[in-house]
Amino acid sequence: MAFIRATGKHRRADRPARTTRKVAGIATLAAGGVVASVASPALAATDVAPAHDTGLQQAVVLGDELAGHVAAQADAQRAAAESAAAQAKAEALAKKQADEAKRRAEAVHKAKVRAARDAERKRLNTFVAPVADSYISTGYKASSSLWSSGSHTGxxxxxASGTSVHAVGSGTVVEAGWGGSYGNNIVIKMNDGTYTQYGHLSSFAVSVGQHVTPGQQIALSGATGNVTGPHLHFEARTGPDYGSDIDPISYLRAHGVNV
Structure with missing residues (x-):
């Protein structure tokens, strides 16, 4: 007898077929070594497909490298700046020290120049005796028939003959030659406007127009002219000629010479 499948909502006869298919599918999965429920994906598998490469990891690596490079560059720039600052500081210090040394050297040089100038000025304004380590053998205004005026004018x-004769101070030679009773003589116009005379010389060491300084050798003593023996005749005058004499001892003492 033939059975006819009912139509409508009573379709129970289909379910075994679907159930059979599900069971078959499970069996197939079991044969492949994967156990999974029908309603959910497999919980475990021996081979897992690699995750899709999104580039994130590479970006992180590149970011780290860039950050390291920037940090290294910043460190290098900072080190260079510190080195430049240190060098600039050292150069500034060296320049300051050099300037200070130059200033001190210039100050020392100026002090030396000033001291030398002062010493020279003092030397030029200093007077000395016309003959060193000597003494006065005949005084000023001594009376004697040896002098035409009746008294000694110097x-x-x-x-002794050949003794060095020195200029008593700074001045200019206005006469150097024969002076009659004075024998060989030299007359010097001093810087202060007075005159000095040196007589009875044996030889000259200067000439007319020559500038002389204190203590400079101008001649050698002798016994020329109207004399009784070798000696140096010295006069101080207000003018270059005979008759303008002044006290030579007072003149020398006024200029600091101990006679």
Whole structure:
């Protein structure tokens, strides 16, 4: 007898077929080594497909490298800046020290120049005796028939022939030659406007127009002219000629010479 499948909502006869298919599918999965429920995906598998490469990891690596590079560059720039600052500081210090040393050297040089100038000025304004280590053998205004005026117009310094005769101060030679009774003589116009005379010389060491300084050798003593023996006749005058004499001892002492 034939059965006819009912129509409508009573379709129970289909379910076994679907159930059978599900069971078959499970069996197939079991044969492949995967156990999974029908309603959910497999919970475990021996081979897992690699995750899709999104580039995130590579970006992180590149970011780290870039950050390291920037940090290294910043460190290098900072080190360079510190080195430049240190060098600039050292150069500034060296320049300051060099300037200070130069300033001190210039100050020392100026002090030396000033001291030398002062010493030279003092030397030029200093007076000395016309003959060193000597003494006055005949005084000023001594009376004697040996002098035409009847008195001595200067002073005589004891000096053997050939003794060095010195300018008593700074001045200019206005006469160097024969002076009659004075024998060979030299007359010097001093810087202060006075005159000095040196007589009875044996030889000259200067000439007319020559500038002389204190203590400079101008001649050698002798016994030329109207004399009784070798000596140096010294006069101080207000003018270059005979008759303008002044006290030579007072003149020398006024200029600091101990006679």
């Amino acid at each position: 002073i005589d310094f004891h000096a």
